[in-house]
Amino acid sequence: MKRLRILQVGDIHFPWSENVAPRADFGTSPDNISVVSSSLKTPGVALNKLAASIRNICDPKPDLVVFVGDFTVKGDPDNLDKAVKYCLNGLLKPIFSQEEISERVLFVPGNHDVTRPVEGSTDPYEKFETYRLAMENNGITNHSTRNFGRVTVPVSGSTVSALGINTCLGCGEFRALPSKLRTAISEAINGYHIPATAPKLIEDVSEIAEQLDMPLLDRKDIDGLDVELTGIHGKSPIIVGHHNLLPQKETRVLPYGELINSGVLREVLATKDYPVLYLHGHIHSDPIELIRDPLHHDGGILSISAPMITDGVNIVDLYLDADLEPIGVDIIPWRFSPTLQLVRNRSLRISMAHGENRLASLPEEARRIFRYLVHAGDAAHRHLSQLSDELGLDIDLIARNCEALSWAGLVHVANAHKSPPKWDIRLAI
Structure with a gap:
């Protein structure tokens, strides 16, 4: 039996996270937030302390590190660049060589990483250009923008594949809305005359537009993912995206809260003859969900959400059989105390080996x-x-x-x- 250790890092939301401490009671409400003590209020100090604590739990080195998106709040160039540099200088470079970062680390964009607004663009990927440039200017190519991000991790003479997908294609625009609604909303927002002396009003209208996002995964990417998963023959497929596959446990009347074509993605992932591990962020809480299709006994999805970085990170130990098919995972939640010390919470072991072939596949x-x-x-x-x-x-x-x-x-x-x-x-x- 082989083990693959994954460090799963959730939403960062730079620069908002610079001066914010973890939620004191680890609740699920995004409004339940405490501000750090005065000794940590200097910009960057809190995030640097978080990074130091995360580095301390990376011994031995993770085989794979995944960042699940939402590096910034508004997707502006300056903060995207700072967020990427934080990931590199604060978390990765003290642990990994540059070559290891290229081989072991996977990034995906979040809905807060798109550049808004996208006026008159016919290219749905144009809004990711600022994100892409921030990544590539800092030497990162596994950013999962127009194409899958891809990391191939060596394990006992073979390899395990991790793929990053872009679930944010509909973010920052209204093209996925029904045409009548899209036209009415666009006319209302475009006709809303905002005086230059009212920056707060501009921000409010931008917030309204953001809440009408319709996150989706490009159909060609879903078809391509189906081909990829068939090609790797079940050798521990790991998929990383920003959005959750199932509705959130807390009701939020905001369309951008859910991936609108997640049903198609779930069908592709759950109907293989082997289980798939799906890692995501977005919802600022950490549910673990099993999704199975009764017609495909040996398949299914194990979906694991990461909390915000200000709350902690997940260590996910993926165990593999001799054929590199998933057997199960140990999920180790590391959560920050109010003093920004990482505390290991109780781990959870989940079997991914099920169905009629579970005994036949064993030694x-x-x-x-x-x-x-x-x-x-x-x-x-x-x-x-x-x-x-x-x-x-x-x-x-x-x-x-x-x-x-x-x-x-x-x-x-x-x-x-x-x-x-x-x-x-x-x-x-």
């Missing part, structure tokens, strides 16, 4: 252990040392295969916190 030793337990009866349980004696197998080999059986949901390790010889192994089905 012969694992199948032998399972058959032995089945033959012993449903009530049977064994300490791992007993299994080693009874089956004549090395205790380390037994431990590795019992762990694989546990990931597959076939056995339960009742006291996994103890040393392996004291593990109590029981059938889980």
Whole structure:
């Protein structure tokens, strides 16, 4: 069994995040925010302290780092450049070489990273030019703008693919709205005469336009993603986007809150014959969701949301079988205390191995252990040392295969916190 460690970094929203501390009670309301103490109010100090804390948990180095978008608040060139430099100088360069950054780090744009307004443009990607330039001027090419971002991580002589997708195509414009509504809104906003002496009014109208965004993924990208996933034959596909695939758990009457063609994307991801890991941000909270199609028993989506960077980050340990198909993940939430210290919250283990082939995909030793337990009866349980004696197998080999059986949901390790010889192994089905 192989492990791939992923650092998932959520929305940054520079420069707003410079002087904001984590939410004190880790609630889900975006309005429940506390300002940092006076000692941290110098611009940049809070973010630098966050970066130092995040670096401290990156030992060993993550195999993959993903930034899930919304680097800025308004997508302006100056703040995009500063946000990218913060990611590089504060988080990445102290840990990775430039070559490793190119090979291990994936960026995707968020709805706040587009340049507004887009007057008369016929190119739906033009609004990402400021974001693209900010990335490329700082040496980043895996920015997932017009084409998929792509990182290929070496794992035990083979590779694992991570793809970044742009879910923000409809942001900053109204072309995805019904034509009558689009025309009426455009005429109303364009006809709204704002005196130059009223900058706050200009900002308010801009905010109205932003809330009428219709985020979507280009259909050609969805079709291309389908081809990509078919081509990699289930070798641990990792997809990174900004938007959530399911409606948010908190009701927000704002159209830009949801990806309008997420149903098509869910269908592509959930109907493969292997599970897919989807990592995103956008909603400023951290739900974990399993999405499955009952007609595709071996597939499904495990969707993990990152909190805002001011609340913390996720470490996602992805475990793979010998064929590099996903077995499961350990999700380790690291969350900031009010003093900006990272605290490890309780981790969550989720199996991604399910369906009819979960036993057949395991090593012969694992199948032998399972058959032995089945033959012993449903009530049977064994300490791992007993299994080693009874089956004549090395205790380390037994431990590795019992762990694989546990990931597959076939056995339960009742006291996994103890040393392996004291593990109590029981059938889980």
